[in-house]
Amino acid sequence: MAYDEQQTKKSRVVVETPNTRREVTRTERDHSPNDGGSSAASIAIVVILAIGVVVLAVLLVINKRANDEANANQAAQQQAQQPAQQPVIVQQPAPQQQPPVVVQQPATQPPIVVNPPATSGGATGSNVSEDTRIQGEIEKRMQKDAALSSLGITVSVLDGKALLIGTVRSDQLKQQAERLVRGVKGVKSVDNQILVSST
DSSP states (O other), rough: OOOOOOOEEEEEEEEESSOOEEEEEEEEEEEEEEESEEEEHHHHHHHHHHHHHHHHHHHHHHHHHHHHHHHHHHHHHHHSSSOOOOOOOOOOOOSOOOOEEOOOOOTTTTEEEEOOOSSSSOOOHHHHHHHHHHHHHHHHHHHTTTTTTTOEEEEETTEEEEEEEOOOHHHHHHHHHHHHTTTTOOEEEEEOOOOEOOO
């Protein structure tokens, strides 16, 4: 413990003995521990510990950032190294009876369910490709027609039979769309389900 000198007392004392009388000077020093202060060594220790804690915290933060960056780089490299997965195409035999085709119309009308006609040997590849060609030709012609291109009429073709679905403003536009479809080579019949709405 550190002691600070608090007080120094000098006093003169006369000592009398039966033979002599003499004067003695006494000096008294009062020492007490310094309770309110601290030594330089303890202050230095506290400062060193505080600096150590700050340095440790900074190192932890830097290390965490470096680990996060390394993990992100590693994940990116793993993704880049994985080969692109090719879709698996499973070819199933054509069923004897095809499932019905559901065509969704605007919310104001109930859906129309179209059952394709049953074929004896199932749909052949040539019928499917012919239907695709016919449908593409119809859609191309509708896009070229200024009156029909903005109406959003849906066309489906199955075995040469065309189905038209949508809404137009007049009966004249409905008939115009049907005539356009009938003019495409390969169309056997037209089922015109287009609705005429004045709104």
